[in-house]
Amino acid sequence: MDYDILDSSLAEKGHLRIEWAASRMPVLAAIRERFETELPLAGVRIGACMHVTTETANLMTTLIAGGAEVALCASNPLSTQDDVAAALVDIGIPTYAVRGEDAETFYAHINAVLDTQPHLVFDDGADMTMVLHKERVEQEVVGGMEETTTGVIRLKAMEADDVLRYPIVAVNDSDTKHLFDNRHGTGQSSLDGILRASNILFAGKRVVVAGFGDCGWGLATRAQGLGADVIVTEIDPIRGVAAAMEGHRVMSGAEAA
Numbered sequence: 001m002d003y004d005i006l007d008s009s010l011a012e013k014g015h016l017r018i019e020w021a022a023s024r025m026p027v028l029a030a031i032r033e034r035f036e037t038e039l040p041l042a043g044v045r046i047g048a049c050m051h052v053t054t055e056t057a058n059l060m061t062t063l064i065a066g067g068a069e070v071a072l073c074a075s076n077p078l079s080t081q082d083d084v085a086a087a088l089v090d091i092g093i094p095t096y097a098v099r100g101e102d103a104e105t106f107y108a109h110i111n112a113v114l115d116t117q118p119h120l121v122f123d124d125g126a127d128m129t130m131v132l133h134k135e136r137v138e139q140e141v142v143g144g145m146e147e148t149t150t151g152v153i154r155l156k157a158m159e160a161d162d163v164l165r166y167p168i169v170a171v172n173d174s175d176t177k178h179l180f181d182n183r184h185g186t187g188q189s190s191l192d193g194i195l196r197a198s199n200i201l202f203a204g205k206r207v208v209v210a211g212f213g214d215c216g217w218g219l220a221t222r223a224q225g226l227g228a229d230v231i232v233t234e235i236d237p238i239r240g241v242a243a244a245m246e247g248h249r250v251m252s253g254a255e256a257a
Contacts, residue, residue, distance in 0.1 A: 003089045004096045004109060006082040014057075014087030021054035028062055035066030042067030047118030049110055049128035050147075051079045052097040057088055064093070071116040073109035075124035077101045107131070120144060126151035133158070133165060144168040147177070178214045187218020191226070203227030208256045212236075212243040220248055231256050 022029065035041070046063055050056045052074045060070050072088065074080045074097035081099070088095040094116065096109035110128050114136060121144040123129050129144060129151070143166050146152050152172045158164045171177060194200070207228040209220045216232065224230045224247065232243040233253045240250045 001089075001092065001094055002112065003094050004098065004105075004112070005085040005089055006098045008086050008089065010083035011086040011090040014081070014083035014085070015090070017081075018054050018057045018061075018084060018087055022058050025055070025058055028058055032062040032065045035062060039067035044120060045069045045116060045118045046071075046120045046122060047113040047116060047128065048072045048122040049075045049113065050122060050124045051076055052085050052088075052095065053079060053081050054084055057084050060088060060093055061091070069116070071095075071113045071118070073097055073113045073128075074101070074106070075127060077106060111136075114139065122147075123151055124148055126154045129155065129168070133163065137165075141166050145171055147171040182214035183218040185218075186215040187220075187222050190215075190219050191222050205229070206231065208233065209248075210253065212239040212248075217242075217246075221246065224248065 041063060044067070046068050048056075048060065048070065050059075050072065052072065056072070060072055063070050071094040073095070074085075077098070077100055080097045080101075082097075085095050085097045094113075096112050098105065101109070106127075110131050114128065114131065117139070119142045121128055121132065121141055123144060123146050125148050126146055129146070132139060132141060146155055146168055149172055152170045155164060155168055155170070191202070195202075202223060203226060205228045207220075207223045208231045209216045209223070210233050212220065212232050212234045220230045220232055220243065230248045232240070232248045232250050233256050234240040234243060234250060244250050
């Protein structure tokens with residue numbers, strides 16, 4: 001089995017963290033249990049370019065439980081968890097991911113996954129899809145999936161130009177993605193990142209949130225909950241009213257500055 005990871009000795013730590021994450025993912029566990037019986041993906045090869053994290057690891061094992069053959073590379077070198085990559089290789093999943101890898105390695109890893117001749121492509125940012133449309137135009141793919149706003153924007157532009165070669169499901173457009181991932185997940189993780197980097201006290205701070213979409217909504221709500229004075233800048237009047245009704249001050253970017 002081919003793979004490219006940082007250190008195979010990290011596998012034990014990765015297994016423990018993947019197991020812990022699995023205990024917090026009951027919906028995926030229920031799907032895995034059904035997949036093990038029904039095998040809906042038997043004979044299907046899947047190439048995935050996604051964040052190599054504990055959550056993705058559990059998705060990969062669920063796909064395998066459904067009968068799929070899976071190969072994985074990193075969609076973002078800065079989010080790669082090297083212990084998780086080692087654990088995935090340890091259980092037999094071809095994984096190409098090294099935290100901090102350079103651009104040349106990044107695209108080499110994408111091509112390594114595409115060399116497995118996947119029927120389906122799971123993408124996060126449309127980088128693998130772009131390689132298929134620019135460099136590997138003869139390679140046959142049945143369909144794909146995209147899970148980020150950035151990727152969906154790129155793909156909709158390709159659809160408008162009539163150059164999209166196969167159907168792609170825009171997972172990013174689902175209600176559960178917007179509500180649970182964006183509003184609640186990004187709202188919390190953004191503040192978590194700031195706190196880890198700066199160790200500041202939010203109470204009494206003035207926080208400006210640019211835009212009151214689902215991510216901005218979640219961030220503003222959590223900053224407010226920590227005692228911050230939250231200002232929202234927004235060009236959409238309806239979103240601006242929504243922010244005001246949530247108790248935030250709303251103004252233009254120039255006024256906020």
